[in-house]
Amino acid sequence: MMTIFSKIIKGEIPSYKIAENDQFFAFLDINPMMPGHTLIVPKVEIDRFFDVPDVFLQNWLAFAKPIARAIEAVVPCDRVGITVMGLEVPHAHMHLVPINSADDVNFTRPKLKMEPAAFIAVQEKIVEALNSQV
Numbered sequence: 116m117m118t119i120f121s122k123i124i125k126g127e128i129p130s131y132k133i134a135e136n137d138q139f140f141a142f143l144d145i146n147p148m149m150p151g152h153t154l155i156v157p158k159v160e161i162d163r164f165f166d167v168p169d170v171f172l173q174n175w176l177a178f179a180k181p182i183a184r185a186i187e188a189v190v191p192c193d194r195v196g197i198t199v200m201g202l203e204v205p206h207a208h209m210h211l212v213p214i215n216s217a218d219d220v221n222f223t224r225p226k227l228k229m230e231p232a233a234f235i236a237v238q239e240k241i242v243e244a245l246n247s248q249v
Contacts, residue, residue, distance in 0.1 A: 151190035
């Protein structure tokens with residue numbers, strides 16, 4: 116069965132896309148912990164993070180690094196944290212979350228409610244910062 120993330124990658128479900136390449140797709144989490152909270156998923160459906168082939172893991176971090184730097188550049192935070200939970204969707208995924216404390220990645224906390232305009236604004240800023248790194 117196709118996951119919601121695969122449907123997002125294929126464009127069947129809209130998203131606030133940040134970046135993509137032949138292996139990965141990055142987009143804003145619609146239930147964010149903080150503004151700029153970004154998900155990165157492999158384009159191949161693999162349920163568990165540690166079932167992802169080793170070469171994908173290396174490439175995943177290399178793909179995430181400039182995105183994390185772009186988030187840090189435009190979202191007020193101390194740093195960007197990386198979290199892998201894998202409980203919400205059976206498709207391996209990584210969370211990049213702007214953080215100022217460990218509590219900012221407490222997934223039991225209520226999520227932010229953001230209007231589409233706020234998502235678009237942060238998406239545009241992150242993409243612009245990402246493109247300026249090239």
